[in-house]
Amino acid sequence: MPTLRPYAPKDYPHFLALDLETAVDALGESTDRERALLRERWPGVLAELHGFTQERFGAPDALLWVLEGEGGRYLGHLWLTEKRDPAGARILEVTTMGVVREARGEGLGRLLMQKAESEARVRGIQDIELSVAGNNRRARELYRDLGYDTVRRTMRKRLRA
Numbered sequence: 001m002p003t004l005r006p007y008a009p010k011d012y013p014h015f016l017a018l019d020l021e022t023a024v025d026a027l028g029e030s031t032d033r034e035r036a037l038l039r040e041r042w043p044g045v046l047a048e049l050h051g052f053t054q055e056r057f058g059a060p061d062a063l064l065w066v067l068e069g070e071g072g073r074y075l076g077h078l079w080l081t082e083k084r085d086p087a088g089a090r091i092l093e094v095t096t097m098g099v100v101r102e103a104r105g106e107g108l109g110r111l112l113m114q115k116a117e118s119e120a121r122v123r124g125i126q127d128i129e130l131s132v133a134g135n136n137r138r139a140r141e142l143y144r145d146l147g148y149d150t151v152r153r154t155m156r157k158r159l160r161a
């Protein structure tokens with residue numbers, strides 16, 4: 001039975017690989033160069049924007065849970081950040097979550113989202129929020145099935161030369 005535990009420095013390469021894969025997929029229509037640039041920049045983005053380096057998950061008001069299988073196998077992660085909406089209400093944001101490709105379809109994504117929900121309840125937070133790429137059908141199906149509604153959309157148009 002997989003267990004959830006806080007992030008430890010040994011998790012960094014696994015976290016980075018899965019999070020980068022998610023970020024690259026979220027680019028949607030993109031060039032090889034754009035994808036290569038994202039890969040190159042991602043560790044810096046984590047460090048500069050979130051204070052997250054291999055040694056330390058230093059994101060303010062945030063927690064990073066790691067889903068671990070037998071023999072310490074890295075199965076996935078759940079990054080939660082506490083925020084406030086413009087009206088001042090507390091929100092628990094799922095900043096990122098993911099399950100390694102080989103372990104998908106076994107209910108682990110659902111398990112991670114249940115953890116987000118229980119964490120919100122423990123903190124007395126009523127709303128959970130997340131962003132998901134329009135092309136991520138699997139994740140959108142999961143969130144919809146768990147009762148999440150779309151509250152805003154990001155729209156983008158790529159201008160042709």
Ligand SMILES: CC(C)(COP(=O)(O)OP(=O)(O)OC[C@H]1O[C@@H](n2cnc3c(N)ncnc32)[C@H](O)[C@@H]1OP(=O)(O)O)[C@@H](O)C(=O)NCCC(=O)NCCS
Pocket residue numbers: 022096097098099100103104105106107108109110111130131132133136137138139141142145
């Ligand atoms: C999205 C993700 C976390 C789902 O994890 P998972 O462990 O495969 O999901 P589960 O096995 O718990 O499935 C939960 C639900 O997801 C949906 N789902 C799962 N596989 C699916 C598929 N192939 N197609 C469509 N929906 C699917 C279903 O609603 C499923 O519920 P069901 O099993 O009752 O039918 C996983 O695909 C993933 O890590 N993707 C890459 C990272 C990512 O996209 N993260 C989200 C960023 S916002």
